[in-house]
Amino acid sequence: MLSIKNLEVEVAGSRILKGLNFEVKPGEVHAIMGPNGGGKSTLASVLAGREEYEVLAGSVEYNGKDLLEMAPEERARAGVFLAFQYPVEIPGVSMSNFMKTALNDAREARGEAALDAMEFFALIREKLKIVNMNEKFLSRSINQGFSGGEKKRNEVFQMAVLQPQLAILDETDSGLDIDALRIVSTGVNTLRSKDNAFVLITHYQRLLNYIVPDFVHVLVDGKIVKSGDKSLALKLEDQGYDWLTDELDAPVTI
Amino acid sequence: MKKVKINREEQIKWYLSDFARFAERLNGGSQSTLHGTRKQAIKQFSKLGFPTTRDEDWKYTSVDSLLAERFNLSTAASNVSDSFIKPLMFEKSAENTLVFINGHYSEALSNLQLNIPGLVVSSLAAAAEKHSELVSRYLGRYADCEAQAFVALNTGFVLDGLFIYVPDNISVEQSVHVIHLADPDAGPFISHPRSLVVIGKNSELKLTESYHSKGDGSYFNNAVSEFVVDENARLDHVKIQEESEAAFHVSYTQFQQERHSVISTVNVDLGGSLVRNNLHVLLNDENCETHLMGYYMGRGRQLIDNHTFVDHAMPNCFSNELYKGILDDKAQGVFNGRILVRQDAQKTNALQSNKSLLLTDDAVVNAKPQLEIFADDVKCTHGATIGQLDEEALFYLRARGISEEMAGAMLRHAFVADVLQSVKDEDVRERLDAKIIERFTLAKKTNTNCE
Ligand SMILES: Nc1ncnc2c1ncn2[C@@H]1O[C@H](COP(=O)(O)OP(=O)(O)OP(=O)(O)O)[C@@H](O)[C@H]1O
Ligand SMILES: [Mg+2]
Numbered sequence: 035m036l037s038i039k040n041l042e043v044e045v046a047g048s049r050i051l052k053g054l055n056f057e058v059k060p061g062e063v064h065a066i067m068g069p070n071g072g073g074k075s076t077l078a079s080v081l082a083g084r085e086e087y088e089v090l091a092g093s094v095e096y097n098g099k100d101l102l103e104m105a106p107e108e109r110a111r112a113g114v115f116l117a118f119q120y121p122v123e124i125p126g127v128s129m130s131n132f133m134k135t136a137l138n139d140a141r142e143a144r145g146e147a148a149l150d151a152m153e154f155f156a157l158i159r160e161k162l163k164i165v166n167m168n169e170k171f172l173s174r175s176i177n178q179g180f181s182g183g184e185k186k187r188n189e190v191f192q193m194a195v196l197q198p199q200l201a202i203l204d205e206t207d208s209g210l211d212i213d214a215l216r217i218v219s220t221g222v223n224t225l226r227s228k229d230n231a232f233v234l235i236t237h238y239q240r241l242l243n244y245i246v247p248d249f250v251h252v253l254v255d256g257k258i259v260k261s262g263d264k265s266l267a268l269k270l271e272d273q274g275y276d277w278l279t280d281e282l283d284a285p286v287t288i
Numbered sequence: 289m290k291k292v293k294i295n296r297e298e299q300i301k302w303y304l305s306d307f308a309r310f311a312e313r314l315n316g317g318s319q320s321t322l323h324g325t326r327k328q329a330i331k332q333f334s335k336l337g338f339p340t341t342r343d344e345d346w347k348y349t350s351v352d353s354l355l356a357e358r359f360n361l362s363t364a365a366s367n368v369s370d371s372f373i374k375p376l377m378f379e380k381s382a383e384n385t386l387v388f389i390n391g392h393y394s395e396a397l398s399n400l401q402l403n404i405p406g407l408v409v410s411s412l413a414a415a416a417e418k419h420s421e422l423v424s425r426y427l428g429r430y431a432d433c434e435a436q437a438f439v440a441l442n443t444g445f446v447l448d449g450l451f452i453y454v455p456d457n458i459s460v461e462q463s464v465h466v467i468h469l470a471d472p473d474a475g476p477f478i479s480h481p482r483s484l485v486v487i488g489k490n491s492e493l494k495l496t497e498s499y500h501s502k503g504d505g506s507y508f509n510n511a512v513s514e515f516v517v518d519e520n521a522r523l524d525h526v527k528i529q530e531e532s533e534a535a536f537h538v539s540y541t542q543f544q545q546e547r548h549s550v551i552s553t554v555n556v557d558l559g560g561s562l563v564r565n566n567l568h569v570l571l572n573d574e575n576c577e578t579h580l581m582g583y584y585m586g587r588g589r590q591l592i593d594n595h596t597f598v599d600h601a602m603p604n605c606f607s608n609e610l611y612k613g614i615l616d617d618k619a620q621g622v623f624n625g626r627i628l629v630r631q632d633a634q635k636t637n638a639l640q641s642n643k644s645l646l647l648t649d650d651a652v653v654n655a656k657p658q659l660e661i662f663a664d665d666v667k668c669t670h671g672a673t674i675g676q677l678d679e680e681a682l683f684y685l686r687a688r689g690i691s692e693e694m695a696g697a698m699l700r701h702a703f704v705a706d707v708l709q710s711v712k713d714e715d716v717r718e719r720l721d722a723k724i725i726e727r728f729t730l731a732k733k734t735n736t737n738c739e
Contacts, residue, residue: 082687110689118687122680126702135698136688143689175702176684192688 035060035231036081036101036200041092042256043073043080049090050076052256058200061228065242065267066235068253069275074235075119077253078204082116083109096200110136111143113199117189117206119235124176129188132176133158133195140196161194164221183214190221197225202233207241219244239271252278294355300334306361306478307444313363314447321424322416322446329433330444336437348622348654349593353562354536359478359508361445362390368471368502373397376500378715381465386411386450388468391479391509393448402462406455409464412482415451422453427484430514430542436566439540442480442512449482452495456488456518463494463524463713470531472505483513487521494524496716501532501559508536515541519573520548526716530723531559533588540566547573554711555582555594556720558727563592571598571605571633578607583704585727586619586651593622598640600633603663609640612704615651625670626658633663640670645703647677697728 036058043051050073058064066074080087081094083106094101101109124132137157138148149157162169165187177185186206193201203222207215222232222245234245242250242264250266251258252275260266260278307330314323338355339346368389377385386409387397393411402409408419416423427446431439450466468481487493499509509531517523523543531537537560543551557563569578584592598607613621623642644653657670677699685695701708701724711717 082683084683105692106683106686107689107691107695110687116687118684122678122684124678124681124684124699124702126705127685127698131698132685132688132690135694136685136690139691139694140689196688 035097037095039093041077041080041094042090043076044088044090045076045086050256051080053092054253054257056251056258058231058233060199060231062249063226063232063234063245063247065247065250065264066233066253066258067237067250067267067270072253073256074253075204078116078119078202078235081109081114081202082106107139110196111140113230115193115196115198115201117186117193117201117203119204119208121177121185121189123178123180125178127176128173129176130158130172133172133192136192137195158195161191164194164224165191166217167191182209183211186210186218187214187221190218194221194225199230200233201225201230202235204235205237206234207236207238215241215244239267242267254279294352296338296355299355300337302358303441304330304334310361310445322427325428326444326446329440329446332433333437333440333444336435336440338437345595345624348620349562349564349591351562354508357476357506357508359476362392362477362479364392368394368397368469370397372502373467373469376467376469376498378463378465378496378713378719380713380715381463381496384409384462385465385467388448388466388481390471390477390507391448391468391481402460402464404458404460407458407460408451408453410451412449412451412484413447419451419453422486423451423484426486426514426516428514430516430544430570431512431540432542432568436540438510438538439512442482442510442540445480446482447480450485450497451483452485452493454487454491454493454521457490458488459492460494463496463715466495466497468497468499468509470499470501470507470509470535472501472503472507472532472535476506476508478508478510481509481511483511485514485523486516487518487523489519489521491518492522494713496526496528496713498528498530499537499559500530501535504532504534506532506534506536506561509538511537511539513539513541515543515551517543517545517549517551519546521546522549523551523553524712525551525553526556526711526713527553528556528716528720529559529563529565531563533559533590534561535559536561537563537565539564541568543567543569543578545569545571545573545576545578548575550577552579552710552712553581554707557582557584557592557594558723560592561590563590564595565593566595566597568597569599569607571600571602571607574602574604576602576605578605579710580607580609581611581707581710583612583614583707584621585614585616585700585724586621587616589618591620591622595622595624595626597626597628598638600627600629600636600638602632603634603636605633606637607639610707611642612707613642613644613653614647614700614703615644615653616647618648618650620651621653621655623653623655623672624658625656627660627668627670629659629661629663629666629668631662634665636663636666636668638666638668640668642672643703644672644674645677645700646674693729694725697725700724700728
């Protein structure tokens, strides 16, 4: 589904991703961990199509298409979804107007008829339940005055509405209390199927108790330096990243 | 479009000769007291002449482009069909709609079903005959004919327009809608629409005025409106200016508020090549409340200038002003918000805010708050900000599959959302909502086609 080869990315004059390789197949859940500043959000941003990130080398193929050639909205309509690490507040745009426009723009792009008001609200109500949010939330402006947890739940809500094929969750678990974490995890698990895939960027093993990943990767200094199964996450939680960087510094491991 | 070299003397002469032709056509009407007022006003106009950028009040707004064109006084309503007017109407006020074509009342296109004893909703020309006592009691008492050349010019040609008189203790439930349609097919014309609205004690009125154009020709609307809002009365007013982008629109609006009265006025400017709105509010007695809102959207080389003046003459009044502008291409915006708190006006609470969104490097806004405070126990705040479209927000919307164009339109709409919120009439608000989205999704397409 997603195939990243030798990706090099520069932002604001400095090279952040330095030859990254990464493969995702339908039905898989990948976790990406790694120290602060390693480039995890950069990877997520490049996949979502943020313009200030310049791709210097490498390729990203998504369902056989060159993802890097597509506009952000085309990627979204093709099923790519990024749950933002820092969701932006947009005063004056209501959640319901936002979701209605997003849904219907995507439907139009697929040649489907727009949902009418009734169908729309039926769908929205069902999805609100998944993230345990009430309907009042629809008349609020996007993320405006939302608590940290509400912002994260809102990302999961949008994901539930848009039903992506490839969802990248950038630290959606950070700063959540255990109840919120459960809600977010249930949201993800409800959507899991053999046709879609998830990439979970996280610092905490805790999330992976709720959403069990097939693979765990460690991203350090612009590259994936180690991949393994879920036990790798436990080891990282236990020992931190130092043993990995030590391993890297020793020339024999390469 | 015929351009003439700008010669101010020549132009004034042209307007005076226009006046002579106008007076001839009035026949018997030229003997009335109203005509005395006209003659007085035109004399004042010739004395004042047109403002120049040396006048502090016109520093950023040159009327040269206006003076470079020669307009003919519009003489009669042209043939505009009903099917053109229908879409401009609002469902809920369709039965209380007055239609003016090129400044002339069209009885055929209007629909007036309101039937409340004592209430007068009619054309000014008709009212001047049927209710001459009422009209002369109020007409011209509020707008400043002495210092304002355009008011003097309008008054010189005063003939038709809107007249509403709400007697005491009447709440007019239904909204009234006034459509001003310009049809410049027969060439550039000038019209001087005049409105006089009087709301009696404890009475209430909801009024929407909209200016539209058929085609994109040039013309000049020089409007003057006087609103008298008596004790404990309420006015809900919306003005939507959607003239052709080759048109000139100058307006003077004077609100006179008496004790305990409340007004809300929302002023929307979308069209016009050169637009200058002067909006004056006189809080003439205690405990008045004023909500003065507006937004303007300029593109191409449009110049949209809003000069507002809130005159706190008496104590314990509250005024709240919010104007927002979105300027694209090489458009220019001017906002001048004058607040005067006179010596007697203790416990005044006056708020003012002006925010602009500049979408290109070439778009300009000149914003100036002008506070003159002569009382010591007052609360006045003002603020002006200039910003750009939030790229992060734009990306967020696009990342959910919303096209760049639509996302941009949504953010522009969001920018003025708080002004739109103050439009209480749902019909009107929904129309305005849709217009913004339409403007920014359709405009983009035509622009890229041109390039
Ligand atoms: N828009 C930007 N402008 C300038 N520098 C940036 C930008 N985005 C990222 N960087 C830099 O790139 C590096 C990688 O940042 P990134 O956000 O991808 O790391 P991360 O792995 O997500 O870290 P964290 O775990 O703290 O979220 C950092 O040094 C950061 O300062
Ligand atoms: Mg990050």
